[in-house]
Amino acid sequence: MNVHKIGERVNRTADAVVIGGGIIGSSIAYYLAKRGVKVIVVERKPGLCFGASGANQGGCPFQLFTSPVLELITESLKLYKDLAEEIDYDIEYYNSGSLICSVDEKQRPAMEKHSLAFQQKGFNVRIVEGKTIQELEPILGKDVVVGVEDEYSGIVNPFKLTYGFARAAQRMGAEFMLSAEVKDIETSRGRVTAVITDKGTIKTNVVVNTAGAWSPEIGKMVSLDIPIIPRRGQVMVTESLPFNRRWRYILDADYLTIAFDAEKVAKSKDPRIKLGVAGSYVQADSGNWTIASSRDFVGFDNKVTMQTLRYISERVIKFMPRFKDVNFIRAYAGLRPFCYTDGLPILSKVDNPSGFVIATGHAGEGVTLAPITGKLIAELITEDKTSMPIDAFAFSRLQGQ
Numbered sequence: 206m207n208v209h210k211i212g213e214r215v216n217r218t219a220d221a222v223v224i225g226g227g228i229i230g231s232s233i234a235y236y237l238a239k240r241g242v243k244v245i246v247v248e249r250k251p252g253l254c255f256g257a258s259g260a261n262q263g264g265c266p267f268q269l270f271t272s273p274v275l276e277l278i279t280e281s282l283k284l285y286k287d288l289a290e291e292i293d294y295d296i297e298y299y300n301s302g303s304l305i306c307s308v309d310e311k312q313r314p315a316m317e318k319h320s321l322a323f324q325q326k327g328f329n330v331r332i333v334e335g336k337t338i339q340e341l342e343p344i345l346g347k348d349v350v351v352g353v354e355d356e357y358s359g360i361v362n363p364f365k366l367t368y369g370f371a372r373a374a375q376r377m378g379a380e381f382m383l384s385a386e387v388k389d390i391e392t393s394r395g396r397v398t399a400v401i402t403d404k405g406t407i408k409t410n411v412v413v414n415t416a417g418a419w420s421p422e423i424g425k426m427v428s429l430d431i432p433i434i435p436r437r438g439q440v441m442v443t444e445s446l447p448f449n450r451r452w453r454y455i456l457d458a459d460y461l462t463i464a465f466d467a468e469k470v471a472k473s474k475d476p477r478i479k480l481g482v483a484g485s486y487v488q489a490d491s492g493n494w495t496i497a498s499s500r501d502f503v504g505f506d507n508k509v510t511m512q513t514l515r516y517i518s519e520r521v522i523k524f525m526p527r528f529k530d531v532n533f534i535r536a537y538a539g540l541r542p543f544c545y546t547d548g549l550p551i552l553s554k555v556d557n558p559s560g561f562v563i564a565t566g567h568a569g570e571g572v573t574l575a576p577i578t579g580k581l582i583a584e585l586i587t588e589d590k591t592s593m594p595i596d597a598f599a600f601s602r603l604q605g606q
């Protein structure tokens with residue numbers, strides 16, 4: 206893909222510059238290009254997906270979320286249905302549904318409450334128990350006693366999704382400058398005027414910050430404090446196993462606490478919970494399973510640790526005993542962009558400088574939210590309004606805190 210040779214300096218102009226070639230940057234580039242905007246994406250690595258977008262599981266869960274993220278997820282999952290056709294790229298999306306399971310009877314009341322809350326909103330999210338669980342998903346062991354099933358979740362290949370958006374954007378005129386690092390942003394009279402990269406300057410009046418865990422560095426270039434920190438996650442990959450059926454996206458009920466209740470995690474005395482380990486299991490079309498995940502705050506350290514892998518392994522064997530003899534071939538870690546103030550994404554213009562747009566903080570749901578994020582940010586830039594409310598994600602909510 207692209208484009209400009211390493212070392213080549215280019216000076217050019219664009220209607221909009223997107224900083225960061227992850228899933229969020231690619232999606233925004235696509236939806237902007239579709240609206241006729243001349244967009245350049247600047248990515249410092251030699252390809253796309255070098256950040257969190259290349260270190261996730263491609264799960265698109267529905268029932269993990271509450272309002273206001275739930276409304277975004279609902280719309281994003283609708284966009285996923287025809288996305289492959291729309292961008293003319295096989296993104297390996299499958300509407301799998303999900304099953305959140307528990308190996309602990311004590312979690313049953315909380316899971317019943319969880320499913321009821323969705324039912325009251327009109328969603329088909331239901332409790333399953335006993336043998337029905339193993340009938341639904343024969344890979345689950347007998348220790349799994351209760352689950353909550355939804356029909357809306359999906360699974361996608363995150364690399365294909367990112368490159369699919371990028372290629373579709375390119376066909377409509379978008380450019381991707383790879384191996385090009387943004388060093389500064391120029392402003393004049395309170396509005397952005399140019400992006401300075403180590404490969405040259407791009408004159409523009411619109412800059413979109415999609416630099417993920419690194420978005421605060423971009424914010425500093427225009428004197429903004431963006432409250433994002435990296436939240437590390439670790440993943441194990443198995444050898445390719447027979448792909449004789451499509452599994453639902455299987456998650457561990459502890460995920461609901463670990464991902465969304467920082468206080469409970471901090472108070473827990475269980476070292477597994479402290480390391481943020483809760484099961485999340487996906488079989489990709491290649492047959493390889495990704496076995497995850499963990500959540501901890503260790504700065505920009507994206508190393509894989511034996512202790513966390515041990516907890517991840519123990520957990521998968523408890524849920525899916527047949528994995529005890531499965532060969533795992535590699536492990537990796539990535540850095541989720543996490544808003545430490547309230548855990549919500551930031552999808553917003555800012556007042557000063559004008560022309561500066563932020564689309565980050567997608568934490569553990571950036572793949573799921575990528576289509577709707579691209580669509581809404583493109584609307585915001587071209588029409589100054591969006592087809593659904595995004596006030597809850599405004600940058601202004603974070604200022605002065």
Ligand SMILES: Cc1cc2nc3c(=O)[nH]c(=O)nc-3n(C[C@H](O)[C@H](O)[C@H](O)COP(=O)(O)OP(=O)(O)OC[C@H]3O[C@@H](n4cnc5c(N)ncnc54)[C@H](O)[C@@H]3O)c2cc1C
Nearest residue numbers: 225227229256257258261264387417438539570571572573
């Ligand atoms: C272990 C793990 C599992 C996950 N599982 C899921 C899942 O199943 N489902 C889901 O929905 N989400 C999942 N996520 C979350 C998801 O991966 C992220 O929310 C999403 O990838 C964030 O995308 P992004 O484009 O904002 O950031 P990134 O993908 O991190 O992209 C940011 C890019 O900006 C570039 N950049 C930074 N600074 C500069 C600069 N100065 N100049 C140029 N470029 C720059 C970086 O090189 C990087 O490529 C998971 C994350 C992890 C870590």
